[in-house]
Amino acid sequence: SQQGEEDPQALSIQEGENATMNCSYKTSINNLQWYRQNSGRGLVHLILIRSNEREKHSGRLRVTLDTSKKSSSLLITASRAADTASYFCATSQTAGNQFYFGTGTSLTVIP
Amino acid sequence: GAVVSQHPSRVICKSGTSVKIECRSLDFQATTMFWYRQFPKKSLMLMATSNEGSKATYEQGVEKDKFLINHASLTLSTLTVTSAHPEDSSFYICSARPGTSGRGEQFFGPGTRLTVL
Numbered sequence: 001s002q003q004g005e006e007d008p009q010a011l012s013i014q015e016g017e018n019a020t021m022n023c024s025y026k027t028s029i030n031n032l033q034w035y036r037q038n039s040g041r042g043l044v045h046l047i048l049i050r051s052n053e054r055e056k057h058s059g060r061l062r063v064t065l066d067t068s069k070k071s072s073s074l075l076i077t078a079s080r081a082a083d084t085a086s087y088f089c090a091t092s093q094t095a096g097n098q099f100y101f102g103t104g105t106s107l108t109v110i111p
Numbered sequence: 112g113a114v115v116s117q118h119p120s121r122v123i124c125k126s127g128t129s130v131k132i133e134c135r136s137l138d139f140q141a142t143t144m145f146w147y148r149q150f151p152k153k154s155l156m157l158m159a160t161s162n163e164g165s166k167a168t169y170e171q172g173v174e175k176d177k178f179l180i181n182h183a184s185l186t187l188s189t190l191t192v193t194s195a196h197p198e199d200s201s202f203y204i205c206s207a208r209p210g211t212s213g214r215g216e217q218f219f220g221p222g223t224r225l226t227v228l
Contacts, residue, residue, distance in 0.1 A: 003154065003156070035219075040202070040222075040224070041221065041222065042204060042219050042220060042221035042222045043155075043204065043206075043219040045216075045218075045219075048216070088154060088155065090155075097143075097160075098145060098157055098160055099145070099157065099206070099217060100157060101147075101154045101155040101156075101157075102154060103153075103154045104153075104154045106152075
């Protein structure tokens with residue numbers, strides 16, 4: 001299976017704290033993307049980072065990529081209750097081709 | 112941003128019946144669409160890659176005769192779950208890649224929840 005793994009599987013924090021989620025994958029990649037999913041809903045694209053990039057920011061999101069370790073992290077700063085969702089990383093070996101999703105992290109932000 | 116729709120959003124059927132799920136790209140042409148399934152509290156598993164005008168490519172372990180995929184136009188792909196059984200109950204999500212996108216973007220539909228009684 002090409003599915004990656006994420007840790008932690010579940011994370012519970014207080015509003016205002018930072019949340020960090022990690023993703024490890026198995027093969028070489030062209031890009032890695034992070035998505036969020038509210039319970040029973042579709043996916044919302046958060047950020048894409050290419051294999052030649054090491055860090056990317058978007059608002060309160062910061063993503064890092066370490067291709068030597070085949071891992072990525074997603075940091076959400078100053079979390080809000082509305083950030084409560086499941087977060088998935090997805091890797092693609094070639095641009096525009098299949099995504100393989102990680103196992104996901106369930107984040108709960110307590111108001 | 113680009114919009115992908117799925118229909119129906121929810122379907123309940125009896126065991127043994129077939130169910131068709133549609134995935135449409137509303138404001139762009141999608142040369143490639145992807146189908147995923149997701150079990151409760153689990154991740155998305157890629158089922159197949161659907162290319163317009165050609166046969167779908169199935170991931171290992173996915174029965175092509177069970178999950179029929181048709182990508183007849185640049186804006187529509189369909190997934191038919193044939194002779195559905197309770198173990199086919201799942202959340203099915205499609206995604207579409209714009210034909211002009213060289214950036215690897217995919218846009219996801221809102222999903223279809225299938226319950227087989």
